[in-house]
Amino acid sequence: MNGGLVRLREVCETLNPSERKVATFILQHPDQMVQMSVAELAESSGASQAAIVRLCKTMGIKGYQDLKLKVAGDLQEPVTAGYQDIRPNDSISAIIQNVSNNNIQSIRDTMKILEERMVERAVDMLNGAKRIYLFGVGASNLIAMDAQQKLLRINKVCFSFSDPHLQLTSAVMLTPEDAAVFISYSGETKEMVRAAEIAKEKGCQTISITKYGDSTLSRTVDIPLFTSSTDNEIRSGAMASRITQLNVIDILYLGIASRNYEHAVEYLEQSRQAIKRL
Structure with missing residues (x-):
């Protein structure tokens, strides 16, 4: 603990x-x-x-x-060097070490705050959903697209739209049989908050992936999942947050695949063969 x-x-x-x-x-x-x-x-x-x-x-x-x-x-854990900020005229060696160590540390920190009970609920929700919608703006949309690509490969019906207005339009079409995942590091991205509010009005099951702590988005959804990163400390853009968000998506994806192991393996092999024949 x-x-x-x-x-x-x-x-x-x-x-x-x-x-x-x-x-x-x-x-x-x-x-x-x-x-x-x-x-x-x-x-x-x-x-x-x-x-x-x-x-x-x-x-x-x-x-x-x-x-x-x-x-x-x-x-009780070994002392680490901690997060490193960008510095003027860093050597390539230092950049390799610092960026890699920051990403590793952010994943380790996320493991400490990611509640297994909430992850289990999220996997069950996504696994049982008729359709899955993935929402994100800017860098977070790249995470949503990655999740869509993974889930399609195991035959989960899912959608991700890059245009924020189209995301709001799709939110209006949600039903209680669907599940929606909202990705926003701050948890305050206005497009995500509004889409989540619409999803809740439609009775859709909802999940958020945000930084740890209280936020409008995490309060709005059914299942809030939290990540840790250095993005509030270092001036390097959405780097560590992207890594931790991708890590959470991979956890959810493999959780779903594990619950449908035989079918997931079959679909993955079929998609692999289809690409191989190109």
């Missing part, structure tokens, strides 16, 4: 001042925090016990003891 420090880093900038005091203290002194009671942490951080309780609720954690266990689990 770990991921406490990752969750705190992801939400720290969005917290109210009293909760941020607690989060900042824990991030700076995690080894001390795991030995503290709620009262001791409140005194040391300069916040109230109520703020600690609210922080746990904001993070989606059961309570203070659960938070302590997650932080303690993080402390």
Whole structure:
């Protein structure tokens, strides 16, 4: 059980001042925090016990003891170099190392905050859907297109549209038999939020893939899935977020394929043969 420090880093900038005091203290002194009671942490951080309780609720954690266990689990892991920003005149060797390490770290951090229970529900939802619609704008649309390509290969009826207006039009056509996946790193992309609202009005089953923390999109859908990345820290565009989103899509795809293993293998072989004969 770990991921406490990752969750705190992801939400720290969005917290109210009293909760941020607690989060900042824990991030700076995690080894001390795991030995503290709620009262001791409140005194040391300069916040109230109520703020600690609210922080746990904001993070989606059961309570203070659960938070302590997650932080303690993080402390048992080997120390890593952490995320590296872009620097002037970096050597190619440094760029190779930094970009690769950032991507690896973002996937590892996502593993800590991706809840198995929610992933299981998402796989069941997609597996049972008559049709799957995939929504994303900009770089997130590339993730949606990748998901469509994968799912079509195992004979799942799915759609992805690059035009935002066409996405909204398709949302109007959704039914309770369908499932829709909305991809937005911020969780605040207005086109995605509006499409998700329309999907909910139509009774469609909905999933979101956003960065960890509270967002309009994650609150709107039935099943919110969260990723971690460095995109709020480094000036490199949607790089690490793209990698973590693709990783989540691969998890969902293989979850569906595993539930339909014999048919999935058959369809994959047929598509492979069709391309091979070109």
